[in-house]
Amino acid sequence: MRDENPQKSERASGVLLHPISLPSTHGIGDLGPAARRWIEWLGESGCALWQMLPLGPPGYSESPYQSYSSFAGNPLLISLDILVDDGLLTQQDLSPRPDFPPGRIVYNDVTAFKYAVLDLAAERFFGGANETLMQVFEAYEDENRDWLDDFALFMALKEAHGGSPWTSWETELRARQPDAIARAAREMASVVNKYRFHQFVFSRQWQSIRQRARAIGVKLIGDLPIYVAHDSVDTWVHPELFQLDAHGMPTYVAGVPPDYFSPTGQRWGNPLYRWEQMQANDFHWWVRRFQSVLRWVDLVRFDHFLGLNRYWQIPAVNSTAEQGDWRPAPGAELLTTLRDELGSLPIIVEDLGFVTPEVEALRDRFGLPGMKILQFAFDGDSENPFLPNHYPSNCVAYTGTHDNDTARGWYENAPEPIRDRVRRYTGSDGTHVAWDMIRTLWDSKADRTLAPMQDVLELGNEARMNLPGTSSGNWCWRMRESQLTQQLAEKMRGLNEATDRLR
Numbered sequence: 001m002r003d004e005n006p007q008k009s010e011r012a013s014g015v016l017l018h019p020i021s022l023p024s025t026h027g028i029g030d031l032g033p034a035a036r037r038w039i040e041w042l043g044e045s046g047c048a049l050w051q052m053l054p055l056g057p058p059g060y061s062e063s064p065y066q067s068y069s070s071f072a073g074n075p076l077l078i079s080l081d082i083l084v085d086d087g088l089l090t091q092q093d094l095s096p097r098p099d100f101p102p103g104r105i106v107y108n109d110v111t112a113f114k115y116a117v118l119d120l121a122a123e124r125f126f127g128g129a130n131e132t133l134m135q136v137f138e139a140y141e142d143e144n145r146d147w148l149d150d151f152a153l154f155m156a157l158k159e160a161h162g163g164s165p166w167t168s169w170e171t172e173l174r175a176r177q178p179d180a181i182a183r184a185a186r187e188m189a190s191v192v193n194k195y196r197f198h199q200f201v202f203s204r205q206w207q208s209i210r211q212r213a214r215a216i217g218v219k220l221i222g223d224l225p226i227y228v229a230h231d232s233v234d235t236w237v238h239p240e241l242f243q244l245d246a247h248g249m250p251t252y253v254a255g256v257p258p259d260y261f262s263p264t265g266q267r268w269g270n271p272l273y274r275w276e277q278m279q280a281n282d283f284h285w286w287v288r289r290f291q292s293v294l295r296w297v298d299l300v301r302f303d304h305f306l307g308l309n310r311y312w313q314i315p316a317v318n319s320t321a322e323q324g325d326w327r328p329a330p331g332a333e334l335l336t337t338l339r340d341e342l343g344s345l346p347i348i349v350e351d352l353g354f355v356t357p358e359v360e361a362l363r364d365r366f367g368l369p370g371m372k373i374l375q376f377a378f379d380g381d382s383e384n385p386f387l388p389n390h391y392p393s394n395c396v397a398y399t400g401t402h403d404n405d406t407a408r409g410w411y412e413n414a415p416e417p418i419r420d421r422v423r424r425y426t427g428s429d430g431t432h433v434a435w436d437m438i439r440t441l442w443d444s445k446a447d448r449t450l451a452p453m454q455d456v457l458e459l460g461n462e463a464r465m466n467l468p469g470t471s472s473g474n475w476c477w478r479m480r481e482s483q484l485t486q487q488l489a490e491k492m493r494g495l496n497e498a499t500d501r502l503r
Contacts, residue, residue: 013501014049017453023481027100027110031205032079043216044489046496048503051221061471066229071147073202088121122197152195154233165231167248222297226304227270242271255321265321305349372397378421388444397446406454407434409461442499
């Protein structure tokens with residue numbers, strides 16, 4: 001197949017760390033001083049890549065993969081300390097605060113505290129506390145009106161309805177009847193403005209982080225879920241693009257069929273696209289979505305790339321994924337449009353799971369790098385494609401992802417035959433298995449290699465980020481400030497230099 005998007009070789013390394021896992025005094029990682037220190041640490045370590053999870057406002061179970069919007073940022077990442085510098089808060093406003101544990105996120109406490117303080121900042125902002133910033137805000141509104149107004153009203157209406165999904169709202173609001181929408185926008189103007197303010201502040205703080213990363217030479221890798229949450233502004237505003245009935249409920253939902261690991265398959269529940277409708281309007285929504293995420297990052301990990309070739313269509317009435325149909329998706333047409341509109345395809349494809357020759361052909365036709373996961377390599381098959389000696393240069397290799405256990409936790413709980421293969425392949429005695437796996441990965445042909453920060457810190461499964469198939473206890477791990485040491489940066493820098501990955 002012809003390579004339609006050849007990518008320049010870039011032998012580099014990096015770390016996977018979601019910003020919520022940064023240390024801070026306010027219960028959750030944010031875009032303040034700790035984020036700047038993190039960027040500095042990456043520079044000192046010789047790493048050129050910082051990968052994160054989706055940055056949108058999380059919905060169900062705090063999952064960043066179930067966001068209320070494909071275009072908005074997560075207000076919980078806003079730095080309250082920077083708002084003090086902006087004159088919108090005082091130090092007294094930040095106390096007393098809950099006794100947040102240093103290594104975990106307690107979402108109920110964090111959400112209650114931060115949103116109350118953000119409400120206060122918004123009140124002062126619209127009361128004229130910073131006129132210079134108000135001018136910047138007005139320009140931001142004008143530049144982002146195509147999504148911002150809908151999002152802010154959506155969140156205001158959710159607040160007014162006690163967080164209920166939009167499909168349970170009054171008929172005229174659910175159907176977005178113009179008179180009802182205009183009336184709600186007028187009556188809830190102050191609440192709508194609050195959500196606009198959140199997005200303005202998030203964007204302003206994020207761009208500061210991005211500028212610092214560029215100055216140091218660190219590229220940011222974002223994450224784009226292929227599907228959107230059902231309870232999202234995307235489905236509320238554009239029901240015609242999704243397989244929904246007249247009441248806004250999904251007729252078919254996304255997932256994957258049964259396999260060796262899951263006898264009933266995985267029923268994700270996301271509404272499926274009406275691909276024919278999207279293609280008819282030149283994939284306009286997709287183009288806007290990519291343009292939006294590329295405001296924040298340099299590269300995008302495209303989650304569940306397999307769904308661009310074909311997708312498993314599950315009747316929404318079914319409680320499992322056992323019954324469904326494979327349906328084709330216009331992946332080549334979408335990628336061609338994106339390349340033409342964006343000028344290039346700065347994409348890493350998540351090509352794990354039901355990989356078929358057609359999926360590989362689609363990936364390779366556009367010259368896109370796939371993913372290799374070292375934890376998947378040790379089943380005893382010498383031809384296993386996840387063994388580093390089989391890696392092509394055009395791939396991105398990981399010790400594990402946010403869905404895997406940490407390297408140490410995985411090794412400690414693996415059967416002895418697998419542990420033995422790990423030791424023999426990496427030359428490890430098992431004492432520092434996470435770093436032995438990192439070293440093996442860094443020494444491979446893969447152009448780009450990354451490890452979760454938990455593996456760099458050699459943490460066990462107490463630091464796992466997500467356990468697929470569970471809806472509680474995930475997305476909670478936080479790094480402690482004391483763990484980000486100069487000694488660790490020097491160790492990483494030495495490895496980058498030895499493996500020709502020094503940025």
